[in-house]
Amino acid sequence: MSPAEGIEGKPGEEHKDLPPASPGAKIFTALAGPLASLALGVVCAFGVWILGVPTKMTYRTTTIGWVEPGSPAAKAGILPGDKILAIDGQRPELWAGGPGAVVESILLGINRDILLELDRDGREIVTVRVVPEPDKELEGLRRLGFEAYPAQSALV
Incomplete structure (x- = not known):
């Protein structure tokens, strides 16, 4: 000092x-x-x-990475790894962040049921009808209980 x-x-x-x-x-x-x-x-x-x-690479995919047990998606038979080909006849290009994206189509959709066309491991095309449940955190929106690949907590 x-x-x-x-x-x-x-x-x-x-x-x-x-x-x-x-x-x-x-x-x-x-x-x-x-x-x-x-x-x-x-x-x-x-x-x-x-x-x-x-940007997150998960936003550029339509592959499901995680399905919440007991959710409408799980009850409809949606599996991790399924690729979403169409939502109510409309082909999504990305997971979130634009018109026609998976998240926006589900959260803001007007039909009571959602018709999903899925590619299961490239071997078969599966069509499932899912009845969404109201989102408990986001009032006025709905959710199915799955998230993009790689697995994250459920947003949709």
């Missing part, structure tokens, strides 16, 4: 003023911080533009 004189100076010693700075130096100092922050923001934005925004 250094003695106090090393930091504050010796008692009775006069402090010297800083040399006067030109107006240009003062302006440069005042703008340096905000300009550095702006430059860092531009670099980060460019990086996201080049690399893209990370």
Whole structure:
């Protein structure tokens, strides 16, 4: 630890003023911080533009990874690994995040029953009718009790 004189100076010693700075130096100092922050923001934005925004790969699939025991999906005979080919005759392209996606078609569907066309291990096409139950957490929406591959907790 250094003695106090090393930091504050010796008692009775006069402090010297800083040399006067030109107006240009003062302006440069005042703008340096905000300009550095702006430059860092531009670099980060460019990086996201080049690399893209990370997304979960599960959103690009229509394969079921997990079925909640006792759920409407389990009662209808839906199995993990089944690939959803059609929901009420409409072909989904992705799991969530767009019109016609699996999650949106089930949560916001207007039909009482949902007709699912499933590809079971590439060997057979199975059609099942599922009666959704009201979602206990999301009022006004409905759920079947399965989630995308790889297995996650049930959202739909």
